[in-house]
Amino acid sequence: MKTALHFGAGNIGRGFIGALLSDSGYHVVFADVVEKLINALNEYKSYNITILDVAPDEPIKHISNVSGIFSNNPEQLNAAILDAEIITTAVGPNVLRIISRSLAAGISERKKQGKEYLNIIACENMTGASGHLRDEILKHLPEEDQEYMDTYVGFPNCAVDRIVPPFNPGPNGNVLSVGVEAFFEWIVEEPAFKGPRPEIKGMKLTDNLVAYVQRKLFTLNCGHATTAYLGYLKGYKTVDEALKDKSIESTVHAAMKESGAALCKKHGFDEEEHGKYIEKIMNRFRNPYIKDDVARVGREPLRKLGPADRLVGPAKMADEFGLPKDNLLKAIAACLLYDNKDDPQSVTLKKDIESKGLEEVLEDVVGFKKGSKESRQVLQAYNELKA
Ligand SMILES: NC(=O)C1=CN([C@@H]2O[C@H](COP(=O)(O)OP(=O)(O)OC[C@H]3O[C@@H](n4cnc5c(N)ncnc54)[C@H](O)[C@@H]3O)[C@@H](O)[C@H]2O)C=CC1
Ligand SMILES: O=P(O)(O)OC[C@H]1O[C@](O)(CO)[C@@H](O)[C@@H]1O
Structure with missing residues (x-):
């Protein structure tokens, strides 16, 4: 049987990418x-x-043929990398750097064992996530293994779209x-694959990924984040409530x-x-079956204020074409006001605004x-908004 290694057994891992892989x-x-x-x-192995929808065709889907290993156990991980025909991640953009060292070791081992093609797809809300992972792996890969990686290991970028909120399974x-x-929508950059393309049900291939990544990030994630920050300011708990x-x-x-x-022009x-x-x-945001916490959707505001991310990215794109961006700028302002003591990035942001002033933070973080x-x-x- 073919083996897939997936980093991150969280919401997207179990609820989306792992499920498609198992189904395939x-x-x-x-x-x-x-x-x-x-x-x-x-x-349980399953x-x-x-x-979470009105009268879905198949209300419960059973996923089988799964197992788990510790990502911080080098022996287990090395063996899994060696066995894998495809590797995917859904760990959050900041964790890619952390797993890159083990992946580099695994790639060196694959070379030693004469293994051929492997594709590694980072399924994160981030433009160019797989490429970023590749750059991180390169920092740990011995020079003599780099040619092997260039020849045999592909890093197709992708856009991953499915809302998978925290879930309460009930008492039993x-x-x-x-x-x-x-x-759900999983769109992967076709030309970046190395070797035969894997056949995965539900995975769509494209040769124009940037357009699809930006379409998703600057629409779904932009609207979601705007709802979350404006909702949080007004004391709403969930996305559907805020809307x-x-x-x-x-x-x-x-x-x-x-x-x-801006996206249509670009x-x-x-x-x-x-x-x-x-x-x-x-x-999709109004789906009453999805109780998505605004604090989850708004998590890590510093990342979300990044120049290529969901709020600033489209504002810059609108500017490129001389198009209006008043509401995008309002969303950025709401993000800057996000004050959640349980979110370390929100705490840092607040401290920075207090110590440096808003204008300086806007210049440093956002690039305005x-x-x-x-x-x-x-x-x-x-x-x-503060008033
Ligand atoms: N939940 C959603 O609706 C969507 C999330 N995404 C993206 O998918 C990624 C994952 O998000 P979620 O699944 O929601 O997060 P999550 O928090 O549910 O899952 C992340 C998992 O990664 C694990 N993890 C942390 N450090 C690790 C390490 N060193 N090695 C292996 N695993 C590690 C965590 O324990 C956790 O189980 C993020 O980049 C997110 O932006 C994208 C689309 C939808
Ligand atoms: O996972 P991130 O990048 O923190 O952002 C949360 C966003 O990701 C999603 O989980 C799915 O795209 C959305 O619910 C939300 O817009």
């Missing part, structure tokens, strides 16, 4: 650091996915149970339309089709120069 005939080895997840994977539930929306507030809904919709106009998406894409996403039109506009929106 792979034995899926999940590598994680959480003992109870690994133990449960090895004890788990259930509940589809299993720690592995996971709830997901019915919709029932008409003023939040209209800003979110307007921000997605602003990013949409990548040539059809405007009418893109309009439908936005409406579909708004309906002090005194620029954008900086002044965010400042104004920040003060209005």
Whole structure:
């Protein structure tokens, strides 16, 4: 049987990528650091996915042929890398650097054992995540193994879209149970594969990935983050609750339309089709079966304020074409006001704003120069929202 190694037995790991791999005939080895997840994977060797939607075709999906290993156990991990025909990750962008050392060791071992093609796909909310992982691996890979990696190891980037919120399995539930929306989209960069393309049900291939990554990040994630930050400010707990507030809904919709106009100009998406894409996403956010915490969706505000990320990325793209971006700038201001003591990045952001001032943080983190039109506009929106 074919083996897939997947790093991260969390929501996306179990609820999306691991499930597609298992459905496509792979034995899926999940590598994680959480003992109870690994133990449960090895004890039950299967788990259930509940589809969170109105009358889904298949309300519960049973996933089998799975096992677990500790990602911080070098022997287990090396053996799994050696066996794998494909490796995927869903660990969060910041963890890619952490797993890169073990992957480098595993790649050297594959070379020693005469193994051929392998593809490693990082399924994270990040532009160019697999390429970034490759760069991190290169830092640990002996020079004499680099040519082998160039020849035999592919790092296709991808866009991964499915809302998988934290899930309460109920009193008799299993720690592995996971709830997901019915919709999913996994688009992978075809030309970057090395060797034969793996056949995975539900994986779509494209030769224009940047367009799809930006379409997803600047629409779904942009709208989601805008809802989360505006919702948090008004004391709402979940995304669907926040969107029932008409003023939040209209800003979110307007921000997605602003990013949409820029995306259509940049990548040539059809405007009418893109309009439908936005409406579909708004309906996904309103799904009453998904109780998605605004604090989860807004987690790590410093990452989300990055120049290529979901808020600043589309604002810059709109600017490139001289298009309106008022609502995107308002979303950036709401993100800067995110004040959650349980989120370390929110704590850092708040401290930085207090010690350096908002304008300096805007210049350092977001890249809007002090005194620029954008900086002044965010400042104004920040003060209005604060009031
Ligand atoms: N949940 C969602 O709806 C979506 C999430 N994503 C992206 O997928 C990625 C994962 O997100 P979630 O599954 O929601 O997070 P999660 O927190 O549920 O899962 C991450 C898993 O990675 C594990 N992990 C942490 N350090 C590790 C290490 N060193 N080695 C192996 N595993 C390690 C954690 O223990 C956890 O089980 C993120 O990049 C996120 O942006 C993308 C689309 C949808
Ligand atoms: O996982 P991140 O990048 O922190 O952001 C949360 C976002 O990711 C998702 O989990 C799925 O794309 C959304 O629910 C949300 O927009």
